[in-house]
Amino acid sequence: MLDVIKTRRSYRDFLDKQVEEKKLNEILKTAQFAPTARNLKLWEFIVVKDKKKRDLLAATKPHSQFANKAPVILIIVSKDDGQTNYWIEDGSISAAFIYLEAENQGLGTCFVQVYKSLRPDGSECEKYVKKILKIPENIHVLCLMPIGYPNKRIPGLSARAFDLKKVHNENY
Numbered sequence: 013m014l015d016v017i018k019t020r021r022s023y024r025d026f027l028d029k030q031v032e033e034k035k036l037n038e039i040l041k042t043a044q045f046a047p048t049a050r051n052l053k054l055w056e057f058i059v060v061k062d063k064k065k066r067d068l069l070a071a072t073k074p075h076s077q078f079a080n081k082a083p084v085i086l087i088i089v090s091k092d093d094g095q096t097n098y099w100i101e102d103g104s105i106s107a108a109f110i111y112l113e114a115e116n117q118g119l120g121t122c123f124v125q126v127y128k129s130l131r132p133d134g135s136e137c138e139k140y141v142k143k144i145l146k147i148p149e150n151i152h153v154l155c156l157m158p159i160g161y162p163n164k165r166i167p168g169l170s171a172r173a174f175d176l177k178k179v180h181n182e183n184y
Contacts, residue, residue: 016115019168023120024078026160031084035117039086039159042113046106049098055106055154058087058145068144069156072137076124082158086110086121087141089151100127103154110157120162126153 040057048054060066061084069087070080079085088107090099107123114121129137138153147153 016112018170018173020111020115021120021166021168022122023160023162023166024081024122024158025163026082026120026158027163029083029161031119031159031161035119036084036159038117039110039113039119043088043106043110046102046109048102048105049096052093052096052102054093054099055088055090055103056151057106058089058147060085060087060145065144069141072124072126072140072156073129073131076156078122079124079156079158081163082121082160084159086157086159087126087145088154088157089147090154091150092152099152100154103152107155107157110159114159118161119159121157121159124156124158126155 036059040059043055043057044053046055060069063080066080066082066085069085070077072079088103088110090103092099111121111123126137126141131137131140141147141153141156142149142151
């Protein structure tokens, strides 16, 4: 597992190659094994393969312009149960699982923040994505995660990335 964690990187350039359904399903299955507050599992995942919709999603904000290079964009969405308000944390944990399983499958991805992000005109990214995908108003959009084969592999992190100065015992 540590090897997958150390080689996991954020990718923004992808080969023009389709992602096999088996690999995509493994990623989605892994995401659903992510822990959630009170085991509510409020997140859901939207799979976008349509080129026109991927192009529109790539225009969500300046930092998402690469997203249409990937053959698949996963969108993490969630209901808000009105009690826990942990949907952001729960969705973020599932995104981490997506990152790791994508790497495990020889694929790459990148977390593109949507919730609380603004478009260049000052409008909300979340409203823009909801309009494109006809997502109901009571559903939150956390992020986009383009999935594909990286155009060029980025070297993984070395053991030097572990920094004992970042670890504190009882007293900070």
